[in-house]
Amino acid sequence: MRPKTTALQNRPLAALPRTLIGTALAGALALTAFQASADLSSRFIDEDGDMVADSPTEASQWVDPDTLVFAYTPVEDPSVYAEVWAGFLEHMEETTGKRVQFFPVQSNSAQLEAMRAGRLHVAGFNTGGVPVAVNCSGFVPFTMMAAEDGSFGYEMEIITYPDSGIDTVEDLEGRNLAFTSETSNSGYRAPSALLRSEYGLESGEHFEAAFSGSHDNSILGVVNKDYDAAAIANSVARRMISRGVVNEGDYDVIYTSDTFPTTAYGHVYNLHPELVEKVQDAFFSYDWEGSALQAEFANSGEAQFIPITYRENWEVIRTIAEANGVTYDCD
Structure with a gap:
């Protein structure tokens, strides 16, 4: 894997702060209130204000x-x-x-x-x-x-297959990019905010989006050239490499975020x-x-x-x- 663009500075996992917003993502979130409020279903009650449903009293x-x-x-x-x-x-x-x-x-x-x-x-x-x-x-x-x-966490990476012609994030224009699902942080939300705010790239306008269903599928899809690129959690990729499902040289990394839980x-x-x-x-x-x-x-x-x-x-x-x-x- 050849890192192309990174928001990390070659720091080991143990040295990373626990809940960093990467430099690029910080721009995407500048106008957003940092304290988000709970939005629980009406089925639930949160009397103690911890933002999760309380255990029933009965x-x-x-x-x-x-x-x-x-x-x-x-x-x-x-x-x-x-x-x-x-x-x-x-x-x-x-x-x-x-x-x-x-x-x-x-x-x-x-x-x-x-x-x-x-x-x-x-x-x-x-x-x-x-x-x-x-x-x-x-x-x-x-x-x-x-x-x-x-210490804990993982990074969102955007990957592509070798010799795809995609060497930078800007090269995604006109190509297809696999996300995992709309509820995924590293597989959809974080890269969407990044691409929109830092690179001016919108899904459906500047690149074609696909949804693979899981990080495993996205990684295999890139390796098999079903997708030009994909946004993934690198922790999943490391586990797939350790099991011999894919090899380190099967894909290149063109972007790495800072650490998420x-x-x-x-x-x-x-x-x-x-x-x-x-x-x-x-x-x-x-x-x-x-x-x-x-x-x-x-x-x-x-x-x-x-x-x-x-x-x-x-x-x-x-x-x-x-x-x-x-x-x-x-x-």
Whole structure:
């Protein structure tokens, strides 16, 4: 991979601030209020002002299933991640006393609807999908993966295949660019704000947009020359390289952003409070050493689960969403 344009300055992940807005994106967000307000569905109440749905006050409204259903954010081959998460889910079964089932979702919308409909209890939602999940599905994020030193995050990259004739972001004009889905931060919202504000490039006017459905699909689409370029999360690319799905020389990087928070893990708002405590304990007490989870996510620099809050850690993502005119019509 040959980096062409970058907002990073060759800094290691551990040295990166936790919630940076890149220089280019800062221009895109200059006129946007940095403190975004909650936009919860009318189904939910937020008495404590933490921007996520409160647990119901009536015990009769709590959900205490015999089987907890867990879903990881959509990927190109869900069966791979069923194996990656198997050991962790066994640990969750021991911690909660519940059977835990892996639910292989095929799209962001399917994952959101499953939690909204009460069929999904614990999940990892992709960065850009977290606000939608919070506001429309009652998702309560409480943790994400981090490096051993507590640093976390990933970068948005715009990639192309070698000898595509695309050497800079400006060269995207007249070509096609793959996004993942409209709820994705690095796969749609962040690059859209960047291209519009810094380069004057609008989808449908200056380049043709396609939606692949996942970062895996976008990366493979570029490697196979189905797409001229794609906006991706580089953490996904690193994991695909480590598994031998693609090689480093299969694509070139023409832009790299600063760091964003990564996948958030949490539970549905009406899960029984005692069960919530056990679910949280399952994440924070998990021993990564020698696990399939460690083998998979070490390639992204991740080695533990750390506590987070939606209000603090997703502020930059809410701001990017506002810059793109995103609203939530959950009802």
